[in-house]
Amino acid sequence: xxxxxxxxxxxxxxxxxxxxxxxxxxxxxxxxxxxxxxxxxxxxxxxxxxxxxxxxxxxxxxxxxxxxxxxxxxxxxxxxxxxxxxxxxxxxxxxxxxxxxxxxxxxxxxxxxxxxxxxxxxxxxxxxxxxxxxxxxxxxxxxxxxxxxxxxxxxxxxxxxxxxxxxxxxxxxxxxxxxxxxxxxxxxxxxxxxxxxxxxxxxxxxxxxxxxxxxxxxxxxxxxxxxxxxxxxxxxxxxxxxxxxxxxxxxxxxxxxxxxxxxxxxxxxxxxxxxxxxxxxxxxxxxxxxxxxxxxxxxxxxxxxxxxxxxxxxxxxxxxxxxxxxxxxxxxxxxxxxxxxxxxxxxxxxxxxxxxxx
Numbered sequence: 001x002x003x004x005x006x007x008x009x010x011x012x013x014x015x016x017x018x019x020x021x022x023x024x025x026x027x028x029x030x031x032x033x034x035x036x037x038x039x040x041x042x043x044x045x046x047x048x049x050x051x052x053x054x055x056x057x058x059x060x061x062x063x064x065x066x067x068x069x070x071x072x073x074x075x076x077x078x079x080x081x082x083x084x085x086x087x088x089x090x091x092x093x094x095x096x097x098x099x100x101x102x103x104x105x106x107x108x109x110x111x112x113x114x115x116x117x118x119x120x121x122x123x124x125x126x127x128x129x130x131x132x133x134x135x136x137x138x139x140x141x142x143x144x145x146x147x148x149x150x151x152x153x154x155x156x157x158x159x160x161x162x163x164x165x166x167x168x169x170x171x172x173x174x175x176x177x178x179x180x181x182x183x184x185x186x187x188x189x190x191x192x193x194x195x196x197x198x199x200x201x202x203x204x205x206x207x208x209x210x211x212x213x214x215x216x217x218x219x220x221x222x223x224x225x226x227x228x229x230x231x232x233x234x235x236x237x238x239x240x241x242x243x244x245x246x247x248x249x250x251x252x253x254x255x256x257x258x259x260x261x262x263x264x265x266x267x268x269x270x271x272x273x274x275x276x277x278x279x280x281x282x283x284x285x286x287x288x289x290x291x292x293x294x295x296x297x298x299x300x301x302x303x304x305x306x307x308x309x310x311x312x313x314x315x316x317x318x319x320x321x322x323x324x325x326x327x328x329x330x331x332x333x334x335x336x337x338x339x340x341x342x343x344x345x346x347x348x349x350x351x352x353x354x355x356x357x358x
Contacts, residue, residue, distance in 0.1 A: 009247065009248070009277060009278050009280060012250070012273065012274050012275065012276065012277040012340070025349070025350045025354065025356055026347040026348055026349055026350060027066035027067070027347075027348055027350050028344070028345045028346060028347055028348065029322075029324040029325065029326070029342060029344050029345070029346070029348075030322035030323055030324050030344060031065070031066065031068045031304075031322075031323045031324065031325055032051065032068060032322060032323040033322055034320075034321070034322060035051040035052065035053075035306065035321065035322060035323045036051060036052045036090075036244075036289060036306040036321045036323075037051055037052040037089065037090035037091070037148075037223065037289045037306065038050075038051045038289065038291060038304040038305065038306060038323045039051065039090075039091060039092040039093050039291050039304070040065060040093070040291065040293045040304060041093050041094060041095055041293070042293055042294050042296070042298075043095050045063060045296070046061055046062065046063055046125075047060075047061070047062050047063070047064075047065040047293065048060070048061055048093055048125075048126055049061075049062070049065065049068070049071070049093075050091045050092070050093050050102065051091070051306075051323060052088070052089055052090055052091065053088070054087065054088055054089075055078070055085070055086070055088060056075055056077060056078040056079075056088065057075070057076055057077040057078075057088060057091045057102060057104065057119075058073055058074065058075050058076065059073065059074055059076050059093065059102075059126045059127070060072070060073040061073070061125070061126075061127060063296065063354075063355060064350070064354050064355070065293060065302075065325065065351070066325065066350050066351070066354065072127075074126075074127050076102070076119075076121075076126060076127075076131050077102065077119055077131050077133075079106060079133075081133075082108055083107075083108045083113075084106040084107070084108070084115070084117055084133075084135075084136070085106070085108070085109070086106065086107050086108060086109045087105070087106060087107050087109075087111055087114065088104050088105070088106045089104065089105040089106070089114070089147055089148070090104060090105060090147065090148045090149075090223065090289065091103070091104040092104070092149065092150055092151075092291070093126065094151060096151075096153070096158070096185055097185075098122075099120055099121065099122050099185075100120070100121040100122075100123065100125075100126045100129075100131070101118055101119065101120055101121075101151075101185050102118070102119040102126075102131065103116065103117070103118050103149040103150065103151060104116070104117055104118075104119075104149070105117070105146065105147040105148065105149065112145065112168075112169065113145070114145055114146065114147050115135070115136040115137070115139075115144050115145070115146060116135060116136060116137045116139060116146040116147070116149040116160075116162055117133060117134075117135030117136050117137070118133075118134045118135045118137060118149075118185060118186045119131040119132065119133055119134065119135075120132050120134050120185070120186070134185070134186035135186055137149070137160070137186055137187070137188060138187075138188065139160075139162060139164055139178065139180070139188060139192055140164060140192060142167075143165060143167065143168045145164060145165045145168070146162045146163065146164045146178075147162065147163050147164075147175075147222065148162055148163045148222045148223045148224065148289075149161070149162045150162070150223075150224050150225055150226065151182070151185070152226040154235070154258070154262065157181060157182075158181075158182040158184075158185065159179055159180065159181055159182060159262060160179070160180050160182050160188060161177065161178070161179050161224035161225075161226065161237070162177075162178055162224065163175045163176065163177060163178075163220075163221060163222035163223065163224065163239075164176060164178050164192065166194070166197070169216075171216060171217075172216055172217040172218070172219070173216065173217070173218045173219070174197065174198060174218075174219045175198070175218070175219065175220045175221055175222050176194050176195075176196060176197040176198070176221050177194070177195045177196040177197075177221045177222075177224050177237070177239050177254075178192040178193060178194055178195065179192070179193050179195055179262065179263065180192045180193065180263075181263065190263075193263050193264075193265060194265065195237065195254060195265055195268050196221050196237075196239060196252070196254060196268075196270060197221060198219035198220060198221050198241065198242075200241075200272060200273075202241060202242065202248065202250060202252075202273070202274055202277075203219065203220065203221060203241035203242055203252065204219045204220075204242065205242040205243060205246055205248035206218045206219065206220075206242065206243040206246065207246070208245065208246050208247070208311070208312040208313075209247065209311060209312070210312055212245075212312060214243065214245070218243055220240070220241055220242055220243055220244070221239050221240075221241055221252070222239065222240050222241075222244075223239055223240040223288060223289040223290070224237055224238070224239045225237070225238045225239070225290055225291050225292070226238075227292050227336060228258075229333075229334045229335050229336070230330050230334035230335075230336075231334050232258060233257070233258050234255055234256070234257065234258060234335070235255065235256045235257075235258055235262070236253060236254070236255050236335075236336065237253070237254040237255070237256070237268070238251055238252070238253055238275075238276075238290050239251070239252050239253075239254070240252075240288035240289055240290075241274065241288075244286060244288060244289075244313065245286075245312070245313035246286065246311075246312070246313070247278050247280075247285045247286055247311040247312070248277075248278075248286075249278075249285075249286035249287070249288045250274035250276060250277035250278065250286075250287065250288065251274055251275055251276035251277070251287065251288055251290055251305075251338070252270070252271060252274050252275065253270070253271040253275045254268045254269065254270050254271070255268065255269050255271075256268045256269070275338055276288075276290065276303075276305070276338040276339075276340075276341070278307075278311075278341075279340050279341050279343075280311075282340075282341065282342075282343035282344075283309050283310075283343070283344070284307050284308075284309070284341040284343065284344075285307060285308045285309070285310060285311045286307055286308050286313065286321075287305050287306070287307040287324075287341045288305060288306065288307075289305060289306050290303050290304065290305045290338070291303070291304045291305075292304070292328070294351075295351030295352040295353050295354070296351060296352070296353035296354050296355070297352050297353025298353075299352050299353070300327060300328070300351055300352050301327075301328040301336070302325050302326065302327055302328060302351055303325065303326060303327075303328050303338055304323065304324070304325050305323075305324055305325075305341070306321040306322065306323055306324065307321065307322065307324055307341055308320045308321050308322075309322075309344065322344075324341065324342070324344075326339070326341070326342045326348060327348070327349075327351075
């Protein structure tokens with residue numbers, strides 16, 4: 001491995017590896033052999049899970065998120081509108097105000113026209129009723145390009161996070177993290193605010209070690225996801241950086257005081273190093289698109305993410321990604337520690353409170 005890639009992959013600031021305990025029932029990664037951008041919510045004893053399937057949206061239901069091969073599943077959305085029939089990226093499922101919502105991005109076949117859409121379902125579970133499209137969400141009246149939408153409610157206010165462009169791409173593309181307050185689950189209230197742009201070297205990698213690359217430079221901040229410290233006094237915005245087709249794809253972090261003005265960029269402090277990145281010695285490359293779920297008894301937290309077993313993905317095609325999960329640790333200050341991605345087929349204890357199928 002060349003010096004440049006070694007330096008970049010050695011930049012992670014959270015190096016502590018997780019040592020699986022040999023207790024109770026165990027699971028091994030991957031949860032899915034293929035897939036990307038996992039999202040799940042735990043509701044009334046069940047996990048409702050989705051990930052990117054490109055031309056439709058599926059939802060899985062299970063009481064044991066580590067045993068997805070026995071989960072039930074259903075296609076809940078297949079678009080018919082020509083403007084949003086293609087490239088359905090990063091669906092994210094939520095339960096908000098006693099309704100189900102799925103946020104995702106789609107386009108008309110030209111990825112330059114990606115917009116954020118939201119589906120609504122009033123049924124008690126996402127397997128019942130019908131999802132109705134409420135989007136697209138207008139994130140920018142000048143150029144409404146947006147992907148990787150995520151939403152959260154803090155102190156009674158709903159916010160949208162997403163990856164967007166400061167301006168339309170011409171010779172290069174820059175993806176930034178934006179936030180906006182929401183009037184309702186499908187409408188923004190006020191203008192978007194940029195919280196992060198690709199500025200560090202580890203956020204601006206778009207050329208693979210073998211020289212393969214996109215047609216033009218793409219500098220990436222995407223896949224924002226909100227989490228929190230153990231005492232909930234600090235909000236943590238995780239995001240993915242650099243090209244997802246490269247071994248440099250990794251996870252960065254912004255933090256803000258829970259009482260701060262979240263729409264003020266000065267409230268957020270950006271880590272100068274990634275906190276979750278490739279582990280070449282374990283054949284894990286390009287981990288990213290993190291999301292978080294509790295254990296069934298809600299005493300533990302787990303991070304869902306995707307990664308590859310090979311350094312180079314194929315730009316614009318199959319990137320050999322699979323879905324993985326591992327336990328979140330905590331440091332002495334109550335801040336989450338993602339550690340290093342765990343090698344495939346390593347036995348890991350199932351989340352606390354998981355009921356055996358036996």
